[in-house]
Amino acid sequence: xxxxxxxxxxxxxxxxxxxxxxxxxxxxxxxxxxxxxxxxxxxxxxxxxxxxxxxxxxxxxxxxxxxxxxxxxxxxxxxxxxxxxxxxxxxxxxxxxxxxxxxxxxxxxxxxxxxxxxxxxxxxxxxxxxxxxx
Amino acid sequence: xxxxxxxxxxxxxxxxxxxxxxxxxxxxxxxxxxxxxxxxxxxxxxxxxxxxxxxxxxxxxxxxxxxxxxxxxxxxxxxxxxxxxxxxxxxxxxxxxxxxxxxxxxxxxxxxxxxxxxxxxxxxxxxxxxxxxxxxxxxxxxxxx
Numbered sequence: 001x002x003x004x005x006x007x008x009x010x011x012x013x014x015x016x017x018x019x020x021x022x023x024x025x026x027x028x029x030x031x032x033x034x035x036x037x038x039x040x041x042x043x044x045x046x047x048x049x050x051x052x053x054x055x056x057x058x059x060x061x062x063x064x065x066x067x068x069x070x071x072x073x074x075x076x077x078x079x080x081x082x083x084x085x086x087x088x089x090x091x092x093x094x095x096x097x098x099x100x101x102x103x104x105x106x107x108x109x110x111x112x113x114x115x116x117x118x119x120x121x122x123x124x125x126x127x128x129x130x131x132x133x134x
Numbered sequence: 135x136x137x138x139x140x141x142x143x144x145x146x147x148x149x150x151x152x153x154x155x156x157x158x159x160x161x162x163x164x165x166x167x168x169x170x171x172x173x174x175x176x177x178x179x180x181x182x183x184x185x186x187x188x189x190x191x192x193x194x195x196x197x198x199x200x201x202x203x204x205x206x207x208x209x210x211x212x213x214x215x216x217x218x219x220x221x222x223x224x225x226x227x228x229x230x231x232x233x234x235x236x237x238x239x240x241x242x243x244x245x246x247x248x249x250x251x252x253x254x255x256x257x258x259x260x261x262x263x264x265x266x267x268x269x270x271x272x273x274x275x276x277x278x279x
Contacts, residue, residue, distance in 0.1 A: 048191040078180040078185055082176065
């Protein structure tokens with residue numbers, strides 16, 4: 001049940017921004033991997049064609065938005081004879097459950113994969129409490 | 135609506151719940167950009183060469199092997215799996231990994247020695263020049279006598 005409410009949340013965030021776009025370009029939902037360990041939350045997103053200049057990561061309230069523009073691919077005197085993928089921009093938003101230390105967020109793009117490291121805020125990190133005998 | 139009685143299948147509440155669950159997941163899943171094949175290719179054909187672009191994000195170009203024979207191109211490669219470290223838990227796993235293999239038939243024979251490939255921002259671009267012997271030739275017609 002928790003899973004469903006989470007995906008509902010992310011859908012809401014999605015719709016709000018996709019509704020109005022001035023640029024007439026196709027927008028794709030990048031495939032993502034999301035992992036978590038004790039200290040950080042890691043997001044990997046496939047955004048082929050995007051580079052460090054075109055990717056935009058923002059965190060507002062607890063909605064993390066990733067966006068990227070990719071260049072159109074066309075060649076002079078060549079006709080597109082067969083297509084299996086479309087080229088467009090990328091957009092996806094997530095509602096974060098965890099409290100993130102927003103000053104320490106790191107994002108990097110390599111080979112068309114966006115990698116975001118979101119360090120958890122000190123307050124929410126698991127702490128082990130020593131138990132005294134006495 | 136026509137209902138057909140199927141004597142072999144009794145109404146199964148578990149199956150019904152399974153179906154319902156599948157329908158619900160369909161509602162919550164957003165449209166994803168996922169081709170049925172990996173890696174997806176686009177082919178741009180010119181008079182003198184074919185350019186193939188393919189989206190293969192997050193690989194090491196050294197892990198891709200291209201072979202050309204006549205008018206057939208083979209793309210072989212590996213997209214490494216994320217090594218789950220201790221204490222890591224997955225929230226979502228949508229990006230695929232593993233070995234991939236594709237064979238494409240090109241519109242004409244290409245010169246295997248002149249094929250060039252580069253990998254930029256997760257997009258592989260292969261330029262395959264048409265073989266000299268395969269190029270169309272203009273034959274001028276001379277009048278006899």
